[in-house]
Amino acid sequence: MKEITASMAGTVFNILVSQGDNIELSQQVLVLESMKMEIPVESTFSGKVMEVKVNIGDFVNEGDVLVVIE
Template identity: 35%
Template sequence: MAIVDVKTDITGNVWKIVAEVGAALSEDDPILILESMKMEIPVAAPEDGRLVEILVAEGDVATEGTVVARIEA
């Protein structure tokens, strides 16, 4: 098993965390939702795995390329 970093593609505010640590995720399952310029942009799992860590909290600002979560793939 490998640890995979989940990174943001854009800068935005962490609006809502929708997955819980320990959850089994499939590729493209949403982990959290960013709000940027009044748009909601999901940050999804890049591959199948188990969510092992969330590195941000709701209300945090994440810049492009920020590691927001880690999954065990």
């Protein structure tokens, strides 16, 4: 299993993938909002989404696991 983690603290603004989706390297998986800026989070792997660990509106810290990829 591979994990996509938050590169900074912020609030989950939008989730662009669902469990079971196949994703490509560098594909946007979600959007964080921090200091009124929208920050896209891109996949660092290609594979299948096994689990989305966050919901819209959740606050995450740097390093928190956002999405698990197989």
